Amino acid sequence: MEKGNKGISHFDHFLQNQESSVVNKFQQKYWKTKQTLIKVTGKKEDEHVVASDADLDAKLEVFHSVQRTCMELLKVIEQYQMRISLLSQEENELGRFLRSQGSQDKSRAGKIMQATGKALCFSSQQRLALRGPLGRLYQEVETFRYRAISDTWLTVNRMEQSRTEYRGALLWMKDVSQELDPDTHKQMEKFRKVQTQVRHTKTGFDKLKNDVCQKVDLLGASRCNLLSHVLTTYQTTLLHFWEKTSHTMAAIHESFKGCQTHEASALGGSDQAAKKKVKKKTKEPHFGNDDTFSGGQEKDGLSLLNEILGSSSLEDRGFSQEWREVFGEDDPTGSSRAETQPPEDEPAFFLPSTLLDQNMNDLQSTISGRTTAIPQNSPENSSVASQISSKSAVKDTSKDLSAWFNLLADLDPLSNPDAIGRTDEEHELLNA
Template identity: 45%
Template sequence: MLRLQIGDVMAYRHYEQGTSGMNFDRFLDRFDENTVTKLKRHYWTAKQMIRTKMGKKEDELLTASDADLDAQLSLFNSIKTTSDLLLEAAHYYHGFLLDAAHAENGVGKFLKDRGKLQRREETKKVMIAVGRAFLFASHQRAAICNPLLRFYEELCVFNERAIFDCGQTAEAAERCRTEYRGSLLWMKQESDELEPTNRRQMERFREVQTTVRLNKERLDRLKEDTLQKVELLSASRSHLLSHLLGRYLELLTTYYQKTSTIYATLAKNLSVYDHYDFEILTELIEPSRKVAQKIRQESLDKVKELEEQEKAEEQQQQPDLLRFDEHDETSLRYLFGRDSPSEERLIPQNGIRFGDGEDRAESPLIGDQDEVGEEAFERLTIDRENTAPSLASLPTLFGDSCVPKLTPPPVLDPLSEA
């Protein structure tokens, strides 16, 4: 109730800038209006309202002048309706998320606790793994509720303040338009019955003109306020949705990525286990065995397919050793275990490295490619013979004399031993 009273005060404050703020001063422009004129004004306003409710056709020029106001009022009604629906959907969605997270957490704890009591090692591992997956998913789902709760609170404040204030201005504009069109009907009737020579009728016509002029001024002021407020309301709601739902979208994407990863890993690891031998529901043993065999065969086929794919990739990467023109460097590296045998540096006995330092320029192999031929090969052979040091003859270890024969061992007589 206090919130509505504050909203009413703020709504009336803008339209009483030309008054002192006192209650009697609000109706200062109506003090000169007699009772008959007031009754007629209310009568024509009610008549115009009935015409609007019954769908009577209005003047085309009058309807065209209020086209922008009708468009903004339609936009405001759409914003108000969709905001209420969005607020209701966020409320139910938050409750459903909490219920789902609570259920996942309970199932995960149950599987984890019961899995520790199992005697079979495979069943124990499966139940604990599934329970941990459910617990992880419940924690990730509960994390989504925080930005959603903030979005609900901000949207609730937006509906209670911004939409309520703009709605008051829109309702005031519609009432003022109804009064203005009713005063136009009243002035039309007075103009049809007007006699310029009749002073009393001229006074009534001037009173009607004054009423129409005042209603027109109020309508123009309220129309401008309505257009500005509806545009600001639409922009502020778009900014609110983009700012608050961005964080929710990030957490939702993270939730789906992490849960899909953990469930895919769980399914991949569970495919290697055998079927479970049911002790009570014995009719489920055979279907379980068939499913386990099918899963095991699919896993083996997948592993075999991956191995064949890896072998095919290795064969594509290995070069053809018989075609050295296409894979020269790769083939040499594969054959000799280095880049190229021609890059091996020659080290003679005197310790000089051909191709290193200053001796590289004197080598006949560093010249132009046209000089590399028979002459270059002969020159290289002569240079190597000249630079090679001469070795003396080795000393003789064995002579040429004949080695004397050794005498055979004596032969014993078996009769003498007897």
């Protein structure tokens, strides 16, 4: 009987252990889920627990930086290769265009264009050599990303799960410790179970934490070695490219010496335009003098007309003398007597010669008044007027003869338009 009772007690103890293990797992899942919700929602955690993982958080920042920069580097390398191809293509087309245009020009400029076109074609071909090191760099970085970074990322994920379990166990132990009473030994067994669970989770978390820190350090060092090794080839190729291109361009630059640049020709054209403007400005005052000279000529023409009319008035006085000799009258229309004598002393009879003398005197007075009203300021006008007056004095005799010819021409019926279409009696009166 005693053996049977012992067997039953062992079976009951086994069932109790099974039940406690199921409850224990359920409680572990509960606190782990609670810690996950705290992390997702961003609630504030215990500052001491967070401070204990400061070095791990720094390593995680380095890992995320390496992961992000590797992705960006792959994109930049791809775009760089595409830009190099486009630039080389455009440069090659420009070189071919210069060579074709230079072959049509037989001057020195055509030779320079051909040399420049050949240099551009050579530069485009040398630039394409950069795609080899860049392609190798792209492959190395892509392999590094798919292998090293992926492996580290898996380790980081396992570490994050272990840390969540560890922090959940800490929350569970904190909750159990609030109900713990050491004096009555209440909840002591439960607290010990939770404490054992915390130690177990901490051991796994510390191991994964150490693995993550070591892998992140190794990841950064391996990337530095990778870039330094691959970029050395790219740097060497780039230096050779620029050396060859610079030597070629320097040789072409030597052939450019002695040629006038576009800027110099443009400056020369602007200087010529400025000189033309200055000449135009200096000519403008001369045009003003021409205007004053033309005005003086007009004034001199008026004075000349005055002299001619004055001579014609003298001729009219000669005509009145002829009238007196023919008709036997004693100075019936003297201009001086007409001005000095009062209106009562004028003769009672009227003669045509009196009207002619009076009209000529009025015309002479109006012309003389107009000429005196015009100012004579410029010395050039006075000199020109003196020259014209001297010429008129030389030609007085010829003017007297022309006046007699005009007087005789008045006797011609065709030269007098007023006599056309009138009777003989009216024509005789006009001739008289």
